[in-house]
Amino acid sequence: MTKETQEKLNYILNASKEIETYNHACRILSYDQETICPVKGMETQGEVSAFLSNQAFKIAKDEKFTEAAEYLYEHKDELTEWDAALADQLHRTYIKEKNITPEKNMEISLVYNKAFVDWSKAREASDFSMFRESFKNVFEMNKEIIKLRDISAGGSVYNQLLDDYERDITTDVLDECFRKCKERLLPLLEKIMKSKKNIRRDFLDIEVTDEQQANIAKWLLETIDFDLERGAFTTSEHPFTNGLGKDDVRVTTHYYPNYFIGSMYSIIHEGGHALFEMLVPEENHEHFINGGKTMGMHESVSRLYENRIGRSKEFVSLIYPKVCEVFPQVMKDVSENELYEALNIVEPSLIRTEADELTYTFHVIIRYEIEKALFEGTLSIDDVPKVWNEKYNEYLGIEPENDREGVLQDVHWTFGFGYFPAYAIGNMYNAMYYNRMKNEIDINSLVSKGDFRTLNNWMAENVFKKADRLSPSEWIKEITGRTLTADDFLDYLEEKYTELYNL
Structure with missing residues (x-):
């Protein structure tokens, strides 16, 4: 030099x-x-x-x-x-x-x-x-x-906004990914809605206390090996993760008196984000490059822990005794399998953060199509609430009764546009690298034993290590040897829900 x-x-x-x-x-x-x-x-x-x-x-x-x-x-x-x-x-x-x-x-x-x-x-x-x-x-x-x-x-204005959150992503890429999603998931959703499989869900609405939800939140963070000496958690209207510094990563959840799994899975989701921040190389902070991760990378990790791992049979088996202990009024007559099925039930719903794995993609598609239309000039701001409701009816067969459960549910439009697609891209990324990970470590066995240290070490070495130094396309290619595709994610959903609903 x-x-x-x-x-x-x-x-x-x-x-x-x-x-x-x-x-x-x-x-x-x-x-x-x-x-x-x-x-x-x-x-x-x-x-x-x-x-x-x-x-x-x-x-x-x-x-x-x-x-x-x-x-x-x-x-x-x-x-x-x-x-x-x-x-x-x-x-x-x-x-x-x-x-x-x-x-x-x-x-x-x-x-x-x-x-x-x-x-x-x-x-x-x-x-x-x-x-x-x-x-x-x-x-x-x-x-x-x-x-x-x-x-x-x-690029166009919207393409540049998309690029701010996920470099290399354009409307052409998203249109193709979402075309595949609609092509494969809409028929799957229709089959599930016609299925005669009866999944018990009555216990999901039983009232719980904030104290109970705080207890399970802390235990879940400890279970996934979240370091409480370098992190903390509390509540907020909209759950989020804030990496304040190298040794200060804070997460939040939201307590729902009649929906205890909502707070449980938001804390696992945010805990995934936090692990990403906690387990990057020390050099990232020393050289001030810790802001190089894209939203798609980050969402891939949070949604891996929340869904691919967090809703697996092995994870449900791991947490079942603790859930019974913390929520006795809820779980008094609920079996482990009933909890697993309820955690994976497919129900078209209005709130994105509470959506099941299958319908979640449509929540993202709706927001993407609205943003794209706004920037193309084919949608006026005054019509956003109306179009929002129409699209929920088109894709999920339901409509919000008010703006709080509709167009006002997300905080994202207070600071910009182009973020939402990162959630769906994250699902696609993690499905791709999960398929590599399962060939190198016994994920199911590790989760069953609660050995998240080993699992997190694999993630740190293969997923987290270079995320701040590579573009998303370079990063996913280095991990998997392939370019972005929705196929792995769609294959996973079809296999999982075909088995769950006896299709």
């Missing part, structure tokens, strides 16, 4: 440390805002967060910083693989943000913060009209951000 390259690298690493300090503070405020911050304090707290975020943005926008970062990008051959990954990440950010001023960045932050506050109030009142103006402002801001990018970023 030349002296000049070393000097510029040292400058970038020192500046990145300062940026990370501001961003760490912002993550703490964000966590507080979504968990315990009083409603009337949210807007002011958001303004504080926006100020701190803008301080970090100013450092990255400094001419000396951008010049040094671009120099490193052009001299990557002199860098270690870790610092080369940092140079790649900084270059992508530079291309996207070079024309955004600190003043514009502050404006963006305030728009998103107000949208979150308005969404929270609208959701409570179940009234989309209370959120409409902020929805429009976020929509217009997303378009403006893309227009400010260099033409080299390429």
Whole structure:
């Protein structure tokens, strides 16, 4: 490495440390805002967060910083693989943000913060009209951000937004994946709905206490080897994971008095996200590249733990005694097999986060088709609630009775568009690498014994290790030797539900 390259690298690493300090503070405020911050304090707290975020943005926008970062990008051959990954990440950010001023960045932050506050109030009142103006402002801001990018970023506005969450993904790729999903899952869903298989579910609605749900949540996190000395959990309106720092990863769940499995599986889902953050190489933090994972990568892991592992016969057998212990009023006459079947019942439902594995994909497709139509100009914002309801009727045969259980259920549209497809892509990724993993370790035996340390070690070595350094297409190719396909996921669903429903 030349002296000049070393000097510029040292400058970038020192500046990145300062940026990370501001961003760490912002993550703490964000966590507080979504968990315990009083409603009337949210807007002011958001303004504080926006100020701190803008301080970090100013450092990255400094001419000396951008010049040094671009120099490193052009001299990557002199860098270690870790610092080369940092140079790649900084270059992508530079291309996207070079024309955004600190003043514009502050404006963006305030728009998103107000949208979150308005969404929270609208959701409570179940009234989309209370959120409409902020929805429009976020929509217009997303378009403006893309227009400010260099033409080299390429693609339509929506394709670039998709790329922000999952690099290499376009509407053409998604249209083909979702075409396959509809082609194979709609007939499967129809067969299941006509099946004479009677799955018991009456016990799922029995009332439970918050204390009981907190007890099982802590036990489940410990079961999957979530390190409670490096992590914590609490509740929020919308469950999430926040990797505040290397040794501080926090997750939330939501307690449902008449749906105990909802909180159980949201904590497993978020626990999967947390394991991804906890088990990456130390160098990721030392070289400031821990933000390189895409949403599709992250969702692949969370949904692997939640569904592919968490709803397996082996996992149900593992947790059954504890579920009986914690929820005696629920489980007094419920067998292990009845619990397994209930956890995998297929029921068209309105709430995405509570959907079964099969119908979940349609929740994503609905949101994707709405977003795509908005950016193509074929759907107006005023018609979003109506089209939402129509699509739920088209795909799942049900319609929301109000906006809270309909268009206002997700927090995502308070900050942007293009995220939702990552959930479906995540299912496709994990089905692909699960098929490799089962050939290298005895997953069923490990889960039955509760040996998540061994399972997590395989994930750390093969799935987590290079996620921050590779593009999604490179990452899934390195793990599986193949490019993204929906086939493994669809094969899994067909096999699982054909057996469960005796089709």
